[in-house]
Amino acid sequence: MVATPIKTEKRLTIQTSEITPDTTVIRSLDWDRDRFDIEFGLQNGTTYNSYIIRGEKIALVDTSHEKFRQLYLDTLLGLIDPKEIDYLVISHTEPDHSGLVKDILSLAPQAIVVGSKVAIQFLEDFVHQPFERQLVKNGDTVDLGNGHVLEFVSAPNLHWPDTILTYDRANGFLFTCDVFGMHYCSDALFDQDLGAIEKDYHFYYECLMAPNARSVLSAMKRMDQLGDITLVANGHGPLLRYNLNELLERYRTWSQAQAKAEKTVAVFYISDYGYSDRLSQAIARGITKTGVAVEMVDLKSAEPQDVQELVNRSAGIVLGMPPLSGSNQKEITTSIGTIIAAANEKQYIGLIESYGGNDEPIDPLLTKFREVGLTKGFTSIRIKETPTEAIYQLCEESGTDLGQTLNQDKKIKQRKSLDSDLDKAIGRISGGLYIITAAKGDINGAMLASWVSQASFEPPGLTIAVAKDRAIESLMHVGDTFVLNVLEEGKYQPLMKHFLKRFPPGADRFEGVKTQLGSNGAPILTDALAYLECEVISRMECSDHWVVYSKITSGRVSNPDGLTAVHHRKVGNYY
Missing domain, CATH: 3.60.15.10 (Ribonuclease Z/Hydroxyacylglutathione hydrolase-like)
Incomplete structure (x- = not known):
C-alpha cells in the first residue's frame, strides 16, 4: 500500500x-x-x-x-x-x-x-x-x-x-x-x-x-x-x-x-429544492430522539401507492413545502393530493418552508389538512433567510416536540403506574438540583437536572444523565462545553420554576433570567449558589439517556455558607 x-x-x-x-x-x-x-x-x-x-x-x-x-x-x-x-x-x-x-x-x-x-x-x-x-x-x-x-x-x-x-x-x-x-x-x-x-x-x-x-x-x-x-x-x-x-x-x-418503534412519522421533502432535504433531516433527527420512527420520502421520486401506504400507517406527517412550479411538478402535485386524501383526523401535521424562492404558501395547504381533521404537531416553520444554526436547532426541537406529543399516552400510563415497589425504591435515590446551560454558535440551551454526580478527582470530573429527547442533548457531544449551575436550598424556586416551563421550539430559555458569560461561552446563572465550567470528554448510551462524562475546567461559589438544594422523588419511573 x-x-x-x-x-x-x-x-x-x-x-x-x-x-x-x-x-x-x-x-x-x-x-x-x-x-x-x-x-x-x-x-x-x-x-x-x-x-x-x-x-x-x-x-x-x-x-x-x-x-x-x-x-x-x-x-x-x-x-x-x-x-x-x-x-x-x-x-x-x-x-x-x-x-x-x-x-x-x-x-x-x-x-x-x-x-x-x-x-x-x-x-x-x-x-x-x-x-x-x-x-x-x-x-x-x-x-x-x-x-x-x-x-x-x-x-x-x-x-x-x-x-x-x-x-x-x-x-x-x-x-x-x-x-x-x-x-x-x-x-x-x-x-x-x-x-x-x-x-x-x-x-x-x-x-x-x-x-x-x-x-x-x-x-x-x-x-x-x-x-x-x-x-x-x-x-x-x-x-x-x-x-x-x-x-x-x-x-x-x-x-x-428504530423499526420496532410503536409510532412512525412520515417526512416528505424535495431533495434538490431549496434546503428541503437538510431542514427535513433536522426535523427527523429531533423526532427519532424521542423513540418515534421516521420514514423520509422524496416527493420527486415517490410512487403514489407507496405514499398512500406510508401515510395510512403514520401517526404524524411532516411536509417540506414544494415549489409552485418546475420539473416534476405533476408528480409532486399528485403526491401531495395523495397525502391529503390518505390523511385522517387522528394524525398530526407539521409544515416547513424550504427557502427555495418559489415555495407554495403554507396556510392554504395547512387549511386543507386541518379540514381533514389533523392536529398541528408544531408551529409551521417559515424561513425568510438562508438557514442558520438557530434555524436548524428550531427544526430539531420542533421534531422533538412532535415526537414527545406522540408519546404522551405512553408517558401518562407510565406516571399512573405508582404501585410498583421497585419504582418506589428507586425513587428514594436523591439528588441535588442543578441547571445545565450551554451555548454553541448561534444556539443555546438549558435544562433542570438532578442526575449529577462527581466522577473523578484528577482531572476533576462529573457525570450527568441527559434524556435523549432533551433539546440540550445536541449541545453536549464530545468536545462541547457547558456550565453546571448549582441551585441553593431555600432560594432555588424562581430558577426551578422558570426552567421547568415547557419552552416552544426555538424559544430563548434565558429571557428574564440574570446571566453572565462564562469563559467557555456558556451562560452562568447569576442567582446560582455555585457554577462549574465543563468540557464533555465522553458519552455512554444507556437506553433512554446519555451518561455524559465531563472534565471540570473552572468554578466558583457565590455563597460559602449556602447548601445545595436537594431533590426527593416518590417514584423512579419518571421525573
Missing part, C-alpha cells in the same frame, strides 16, 4: 492508496470541516472517498466535493488517462460525491454514467450536457472483465433517494458511499482503531441513517444475497476491514430497534 499526501494551505489534502493491484482509493481529506449536511457538528473533519476499479475495462466510482476540484483532478490524471475510463458509477447525486461529475465527463466524454433511474434524472438537471448512461436496478451487473463483475444493490433513501451500492464479485468489496460511513478524518486508511472511530460512526448513523431505519434493513437484506463482503469501501471516513462484521451488525441492531 502506498499513500501519497498532497498538502495545501487550507488543510485540504489528498491521499491515494492501492487497496489491491486492481483497486485504488482517492481520499479527499477535509481536516477542518466542522459542519456538515444538516448542520450537525463535526469533531474530526471528514473525507470524501472515490475509487478506481481496473479490469479489462475501468470504472470510476464516485468523484469528490467541488472544493477539491484541482487537487482531485490533478491526482486522478496522475493515476489514469481519463480517456481510459469506461464507466463512471454514481452511488448517489449528493454534491459532496458528485460535485465533479461534469468535470470528469469533460475529460472523459466516452464514459458511460451508471446510476439508478432517479440518479440519472438528477444528473441531467445539473450536468446540462449529453452523456452516455446506463440505468441499473437491484441485481443488475456490469462486467469489467478479469472477474470484476459489478453487481448493484438498490438502497433508496440512504440517505439520498437515488442511492445504489456496488459489489465487486472479484474481491468482495462493497462500495457504499454514505452508508456505513462516518465523518472522521485521519491518515488511517482502515478501521484498525475501533475505539477512535466508534463514537463518530454511531453519531453519523443517528443523524443520517436512523430516520431511514426501515430502508437500512431493506438494503441489508439485499446485501445478504451477495457473496462474502470482505471490505466496505465507504464514501466518508476510514474503510471498514478489521471490524467489518461488528460495524455492519451495529447498523442492523440500531435499525431493528
